Amino acid sequence: MTVFHFINCAILTFGPHAVYYSATPLSEYDTIGTSIKAAVVYLITALVKLVCLATFLNVSESDSFDPYQELLKASIGFIDVAGLYFALTQLAHRNISQNHKFQAVGLGWAFADSVLHRLAPLWMGARGLEFTWDYILQGLEANANLVFSISLAALGSLMWLRKNKPKTLIPIIYACAGIVATMPSITSYLRQGLGWHFPKVVGFELFSSLAMAFISWQLFAACQRPSS
Amino acid sequence: MAKSQPSMLGLPVYSSVVPLLIIVMACVELCDAATVIDVYRLVQYDLAGVPFGSRLAALNHHAGSSLFSSSSAAGTAAADLSRTVLILPVRELNLTFIREYIGQRKPLGGLLLLLPPLFNPENVDSRGGSDHGSAEDVIKEVLIELEQLLINANIPYPVYFGFEDDRVNAVLADVKKNDATGQPATATTGGYKLVVAAPEPKKIASPTIANIQGWLPGLKADGDSNQLPTIAVVASYDTFGAAPALSVGSDSNGSGVVALLEIARLFSILYSSPKTRGRYNLLFALTSGGPYNYNGTHKWLRSLDQRLRETIDYAICLNSIGASSNELWIHVSKPPDNVYIKQIFEGFSSVSEELGLKVGLKHKKINISNPRVAWEHEQFSRMRVTAATLSELSAAPDFLENTGGLSDKRYFVDEASISRRVKLVAESLARHIYGQEGKNVDIFADGSSLSINPSYIHSWLQFLSTTPRVAPFLSKNDPLIMALKKELADHTVEVRVQQEGLDGIFTFYDSTSGKLHIYQVASVTFDLLLLLVLGSYLITLFCFLVITTRGVDDLISVFRRPASRKVKTA
Structure with missing residues (x-):
């Protein structure tokens, strides 16, 4: 449509990241360095993922849903988890509490993802004359993705960094992490396998992201209790 | 910290996300990709320096559907349409209003006229014949009038022709619905935007016209030194x-060209054997520049050798002979009691009786001082060559009238009647050549090797009915000219293409066709609203995050700080 529309969509896509950073204590503790490191790790992970996808995946002519290919794609998607693991445990962070660390990593991760996947289509498309809802939906998707990333980072920090957590919660944490990590495959299945339209998929993503955020919050809180 | 207010989670986020989702869901059916259709621009030309036609090519305005959408309803002054492209289907066109509108030179952003698919040259399968409906004839009449109106006006905005199809009709229905609510399409209400990206039309430098001629030499008697007489068959x-890109002229003069090619084919069979070769040369000429007072015919005749021109006994010009009627006219400019004219007319009328056709003779004197040449034979007459035009038109057309424009499409041309007329011309020529006048012989009888070939006529008619042939827009080696040349070369000898410049008073401009992009655009109001929604979403998100992670007191302090600063500066 116009530059105005582009600005609107950009605000929707990238605004929440900035708001999250400035509203939470992340800004007080100056965790931007951690977020940038996480973003760099994300870029490297994305590169590795691309190489893997190009190597192992066939290019399908049709848009149909192929379970085997999707399974392969999902397993390649777990490279993300490895990247996140690296960002959470291997990177040296200046005295930052675990609490803030996972948020900073998740934020950097989500922001890098938005820039990498959404900025270019937005720039190419949203300034065009034709009005579509796609870019607004894409912005909403970026919001959902931010929540997913932070949830995953929270679960990751529970899994890898917290030593004394209640034994009963461990399987739940792993299950939740598994669900969040496979979310891209789930949405791709909804879109192609079930033929859902984009708005419906985005609605599902928003809903499930909030649900997962709530669950991981509860898990995090539950794990924090004995330590405090 | 994180566990401070877990119960509140979700509620504020939902409160902002849910309305957003509702808006998204409600409007999703609106979104579809940009539509692109082919459009054809109204001709732009200067006649002796006076501008005519559409003077602009680039189009970028909102769509409207009616000349007086709000003026009649609200009773205010006429709506400002200077930034609106009107989409008008020719089916429901009100000629009086449009004539008034163009006549008063009222401002308009642009005009898109939608023709019924029947008039699309691509649509050659729509067979005509004697059974076509009256609705089509009504539209044809409207189109003829509209065409005359448009080409004789100077229109300062772009005018395009398109064809009705599902996509355009859907857009038009939407635009009409919007117009019915009384809201003119502007930037604040959204709607559709029509865009044709076209550069400024440029003058066509020195347009050329190409005449194509071919010979069938007759058989000379031994020792006869005199030149054989010649009969010329001519069609422009x-x-x-x-719309130059839509001017295929199935009847005017595709039918004449088809007939000429078939006659050439028939006589080439006769002339291929010395036994049946006649004592007349046959000269076939396809001339250009027909709409411009037969400028090409004039130049072609001039370039002919003087002695050769004098051997021409007479010339038969074929013009518009494709309609399904039984009446034909022979137009002459010499008095009917002239020997040659009498001979031609009697030859034609005796054959026509056998074929069940009716041929009349029309005499129209030439006014040498008048530059208008209404019939092709008049160019011959001006050169003192006896000539006649065979046409279904009973009266001489006006300048730029009946020249194969918008309405002259395949649908209205009847192959069978072309076949009959080919037979009429060929038979009467043959009887004259072989001296069989008045005798009841059937040289081109059906079923014989000399019978008329309907599939030949069909395929050439089909080709010509899909090929726009406005001379200034044809290049020197245009496939059409090459095809005609090759076809004549197949039947005749000494085929020659003569390239001439079109006489100076005409200037044509290019960009005759383009792609029309139809965008559905959202209004500025929508964007403002979206910005508001997004702003409140982000603010809510901010408050929520501050409250959950730092507490309410922090939030209040965040908002208090800038306020106190303001007080200080003031």
């Missing part, structure tokens, strides 16, 4: 119309 092949 080019067209002119409101």
Whole structure:
């Protein structure tokens, strides 16, 4: 449509990241360095993922849903988890509490993802004359993705960094992490396998992201209790 | 910290996300990709320096559907349409209003006229014949009038022709619905935007016209030094119309060209054997520049050798002979009691009786001082060559009238009647050549090797009905000219293409066709609203995050700080 529309969509896509950073204590503790490191790790992970996808995946002519290919794609998607693991445990962070660390990593991760996947289509498309809802939906998707990333980072920090957590919660944490990590495959299945339209998929993503955020919050809180 | 207010989670986020989702869901059916259709621009030309036609090519305005959408309803002054492209289907066109509108030179952003698919040259399968409905004839009449109106006006905005199809009709229905609510399409209400990206039309430098001629030499008697007499069969092949890219002229003069080619084919069979070769040379000429007072015919005749021109006994010009009627006219400019004219007319009328056709003779004197040449034979007469035009038109057309424009499409041309007329011309020529006048012989009898070939006529008619032939837009080696040349070369000898410049008073401009992009655009109001929604979403998100992670007191302090600063500066 116009530059105005582009600005609107950009605000929707990238605004929440900035708001999250400035509203939470992340800004007080100056965790931007951690977020940038996480973003760099994300870029490297994305590169590795691309190489893997190009190597192992066939290019399908049709848009149909192929379970085997999707399974392969999902397993390649777990490279993300490895990247996140690296960002959470291997990177040296200046005295930052675990609490803030996972948020900073998740934020950097989500922001890098938005820039990498959404900025270019937005720039190419949203300034065009034709009005579509796609870019607004894409912005909403970026919001959902931010929540997913932070949830995953929270679960990751529970899994890898917290030593004394209640034994009963461990399987739940792993299950939740598994669900969040496979979310891209789930949405791709909804879109192609079930033929859902984009708005419906985005609605599902928003809903499930909030649900997962709530669950991981509860898990995090539950794990924090004995330590405090 | 994180566990401070877990119960509140979700509620504020939902409160902002849910309305957003509702808006998204409600409007999702609106979104579809940009539509692109082919459009054809109204001709733009200067006649002796006076501008005519559409003077602009680039289009970028909102769509409207009616000339007086809000003026009649609200009773205010006429709506400002200077930034609106009107989409008008020709089916429901009100000619009086449009004539008034163009006549008063009222401002308009642009005009898109939608023709019924029947008039699309691509649509050659729509067979005509004697059974076509009256609705089509009504539209044809409207189109003829509209075409005359448009090509004789100077229109300061772009005018395009398109064809009705599902996509355009859907857009039009939407636009009409919007117009019915009384809201003119502007930037604040959204709607559709029509864009044709076209550069400024440029003058066509020195347009050329190409005449194509071919010979069938007759058989000379031994020792006869005199030149054989010649009979010329002539048809002009080019067209002119409101949309140059749509001017295929199936009847004017595609039918004449088809007939000429078939006659050439028939006589080439006869002339291929010395036994049946006649004592007449046959000269076939496809001339250009027909709409411009037969400029090409004039130049072609001039270039002919003087001695050769004198051997021409007479010339038969074929013009518009494709309609399904039984009446034909022989137009002459010499008095009917002239020996040659009498001979031609008697030859034609005796054959026509056998074929069940009716041929009349029309005499129209030439006014040498008048530059208008209404019939092709008049160019011959001006050169003192006896000539006649065979046409279904009973009266001489006006300048740029009946030149194969918008309405002259395949649908209205009847192959069978072309076949009959080919037979009429060929038979009467043959009887004259072989001295069989008045005798009841059937040289081109059906079923014989000399019978008329309907599939030949069909395929050439099909080709010509899909090929726009406005001479200034044809290049020197245009496939059409090459095809006609090759076809004549197949039947005749000494085929020659003569390239001439079109006489100076005409200037044509290019960009005759383009792609129309139809965008559905959202209004500025929508964007403002979206910005508001997004702003409140982000603010809510901010408050929520501050409250959950730092507490309410922090939030209050965040908002208090800038306020106190303001007080200080003031």
